Amino acid sequence: MDQNTIQAAVEQAYRLVLSQQYNMPDRMHVADNQNMLLLMPCFSEKFFAAKIVSVFPEAQQHGQPAVNGVMILSDNISGKPLAIMDGAAITAQRTGAVGGLGVKFLTSEAVRTAGVLGAGVQGLSQARYLLFNRKMIKILYIFDLNKEFAISMSNTLKKEYPNIEYVIVDHPNHLVENSSVIIAATTTKKPLFEATCDGIMGKTFISIGSFRPDMQEFPNTVIETADDVFVDTLFAAKESGDIAGPLKNHLITKDKIKEFAGLLEENTYLKNKTIFFKSVGMALFDLTVSSAIYQMAVENNIGQRLDF
């Protein structure tokens, strides 16, 4: 898929947030034993979207990915279903683009070193959108608890960006010390590294993974040291341990947390500042990205026509 189109669609979602031209009910969780079903509906003027994502922790034993999803895009005037898409692919792309926009708005164009923590589907997507936005990067550090995943990710990226040096590290500390931009896409419940203020000052930290209060990717020092803290959605970010924990322990105050969408009106990014961006995602991203893909598919006659 075209990264430009996807990232522009994510930017459009932020613009809808600014103009409040959307209706996004709370996402719904349904549990069945150890499995989870998430239902994420969203409405804009022209479209409505419903993403159904299942998380089956033990699916890999059956040769299936843990996360599956189906995305349904419909016309919000007539109610007619327009397209059905692979929800996991949409999620991977739009979440990559959310990180990519973070990089675009919150890092220097001259950044030369970066690190990605977590080399799963999402880590790869984050790396792709990072490299798409920052062409001066010379070294990309990669960490994963499973070294095979990190090797596989660097091999994939080598084909797409052969002029970059890929360094697989044994410990996140090494990655953080050497990178100007640090992106985490993991499901860790304990911060991935320990750091002193000195080790993190002037860097940009992007947390993509922690989407529940019991998950935290970065040590509290990051958010405490940060000059600016941005979140993609003010209400949902509190679901993440990276925000909920520091708020609860009074390490930061609510007013320190700003909405990422505000950057589109006035980008206040200053070099050498320490920045923390926490994304938890929202159905509005799925809506704008899937509608952009739908329109592209119609124009280029891509996809399968369904008979019903």
Next chain:
Amino acid sequence: MDQNTIQAAVEQAYRLVLSQQYNMPDRMHVADNQNMLLLMPCFSEKFFAAKIVSVFPEAQQHGQPAVNGVMILSDNISGKPLAIMDGAAITAQRTGAVGGLGVKFLTSEAVRTAGVLGAGVQGLSQARYLLFNRKMIKILYIFDLNKEFAISMSNTLKKEYPNIEYVIVDHPNHLVENSSVIIAATTTKKPLFEATCDGIMGKTFISIGSFRPDMQEFPNTVIETADDVFVDTLFAAKESGDIAGPLKNHLITKDKIKEFAGLLEENTYLKNKTIFFKSVGMALFDLTVSSAIYQMAVENNIGQRLDF
């Protein structure tokens, strides 16, 4: 679709209710202006199903049906999506079969007259499952506020059951007076007819339409006179004005209301009794019906393969 298979699948849903081998979270409603989105998830041992139904009251102005739906059937062991189906078609069929099972368990095989109130998609489906279950019917009365709908429905049925006499009535009273079985599939907020106890005694009344507290298809006299009151789901039936109203006004007591599923263990139906069956539907019907259709489609290589 094969009515035998669909009706057997609905019967299987009731058996799962009896054995409690399912997990059916409350259905979720999301409103967007005058439009509604219903999300109905359900889990059985082998499958999980999620039906997304949109109700756009003004869609007909845009040449679309008011109700659209998408049904996603997945494997409940691996989480893998198995099939995507037209949710409106599944709903029409399974709701028809719910009425059909009502007819099978709660009317005499010798019934010769019947009436259907409401000649929409659902009225037609009810008539088809009625005639599928009761072969001795000679006259079918049809009423709809829009007479054109009633004419269209009788023309459709004439092709399928040419030996039955179809009588389009101008008022529901005439239909109720002349029918032994009365099925309503409307969205009326006021009871469709007025009746004395004498006029309804010994008949079977099936209400399919009223799914909200502000909707009521039959006058209170029906439920008051009924010897037996059955509902498809004990908890959800209270959402219907046909049950909620009489309960609230103490016209009946809770203990008079029985679960339809119990009839599969012991059919207590006696001729000449007055019976009221209220169905509001449940996601478990969608699950068993869609999984039966999926299995049939796989065996017969029907349907389109999707690439994702």
